[in-house]
Amino acid sequence: MELIPGLPDDVARECLIRVPYAGFSAVASTCKGWKSEIELPQFRSQRKSTGRSQTIVIMAQAVPDPARKTGFSKLSHGPVYRLTTFEPPSGCWSELPPPPGFSGGFPMFCQLAAAGSNLVLIGGLDPASWEASGSVYVYSFITGTWRRGVDMPGARRSFFGCVSDGDRVVFVAGGHDGEKNALRSALAYHVERDQWVPLPDMARERDECKAIFRRGKLHVVGGYSTEMQGKFAKSSEEFDPASWQWGPVREDLLAASTCPTACVEGDGEDDLYMCRDGDVLALRGCTWRAVAKVPADVYNPAHVTKWQGKLLVIGSPRSGGAQKVYALDTSSGSWTSTESPEKFSGHVQAGSCLEI
């Protein structure tokens, strides 16, 4: 059976790989041949290699309050979050359907990580009861559907570091448990196998740490221990999945004690980028240098992420204001801004980039 009757299969494949990701679920529901074709790993790799893939930023974003603009900022209820997607080159914004079972609303402070063509949503606080949950939801961009994964085992943790290797595994490290004890444990979630695997413990407890995946290794940056509530450490630890071991603690990775959420992995020679006090700093080896100034519009960014080698900074000039998106070309130091439509200008709580 030909993929498209009348066309040779390789030509039909050329057509299928050019379908924008929004059409994937239709393709997967058309017929057996198309469904198996689109689910092959070769489909995704062919898209990538021919430059047809789309890289999108997925965010947990608040539904904006229309009263905000007119200054009547009297809040009638807590902000409601939902998942939005943004594709920088086309400037397209859209929403993702919510996972089933979120009847009370989208969890607060959940973590997002993109592995392969899946978005993994882990944990968060139930907006009604404020209890931390260990739930795992996986959204496949191929089929356009959600599935519930195995819950995160162990203590119900929140404010943990979470990052994926971009392909198959999502790492979770640190955070705190129900008693506000900082954790030093770490776990890995295999998305396809729907399986959690414990990692050896870190050397330090790290609450509110940042996890970064770079050059095949997991780096956990910053955070604080139980005794040092709110006083962020400057150290970091590195985990090598190949040897299944943590390296020695690297003290003073961060030049100053600060919350590491505005850290992202670096490019090329740079190991790490960070937004702090209005500056974008880059770390190379042991030295930090200033790369650019954060635009005044997003002085204290709500969310920082890497998109196709550029640093994306999302924030607003004042709390509750409309969020703006700025992209920094790290080599030239120049910023480009993107308009976000009113509907997609709410506060961004978490985000991840996905190449599909």
Add this chain to the structure above:
Amino acid sequence: MSEGAMAVVKPEMKSYIWLQTADGSIQQVEEEVAMFCPMICREVVQTGMGSSKNYAIVLPQRVNPPILGLILDYCRFHQIPGRSNKERKTFDEKFIRMDTKKLCELTSAADSLQLKPLVDLTSRALARIIEGKTPEEIRETFHLPDDLTEEEKLEPLRNITDDPRIRLLNRLYARKRKELKEREKLKTVEAEEERVDERSADDLLSYINSGDGKGVRANKSKKKNRRRKDPSKDALSNKVNGDHDEVEAVSTACSHGEAKDLEVASPHKASKLRDSFIGTFSPKLEFDDGDMDDDLDPAMREELDREVEDFARRLNSDWPERMQELLCLGPPESKLLPVHINGTSSSCACISLDRR
């Protein structure tokens, strides 16, 4: 020596290539146009074919005369080097406007002639067609079998406003937007006409109660709650409205400095929560409605008391924790001074209607 064996030299010194399609018909095409196709180019160069009618190049089976005509139109336009990118793009967009069947034939033919730019153009067009259709429509267009089982046919969640909170929010927002617009209108109207309000207090109250949209905002929203409570015993909508009220109450408490009596668990987390909640508050929390409240008659006050008590009761033991949360002082498990609210109408009334 026969004419056919020699190259025909036309008076105007133009060269032609002879091509034969699958149906046996032969035609001659300007050399530069035909040579734009790599397959034809190779044939001419490697085998010397195409120079006369008897030695016409036999084209692949997939190329029939009408399709060949289309391909040659494409080649004729694009082989001229001086054209701008914009011109080419405009031509391409017009060129691919044809029915899907023809588009498929064209893609197939272009592929057999190895005309990559045309393959790219047509397969992109086909991909766009696929994206816009439902699986049923795709099957019909491309004559594909309907061989997936019902389970395999995924139902992508198109209704993205599944979250009842979001649905309700949208409705509330629409109403609020209208309200705000009318308020603005009223403001400008009042500024222009200096109206002397000679209505009695009773008249004013009944005017306000009729919910014309020009009345007291706080009362109006409380009225909304009342109306909604009775017809639909929808716990969720009540909860949202409950949030509305309790947050109003809380924000008043905030503005009157009760917040400083409570400890802050973690500065960062507080700011995190603050960003997502209080961020949308106006820091000044202007309550011009407050003044209006004081003018209420006792009957109205009693109703409001009852309302607040109702909500507090409904929230039960969650109320103290929720209050802490909403004051952005960290999650309940942190070591905070418990806020004592005994949920009686009088104390609740104190919080919401206390105007110092």
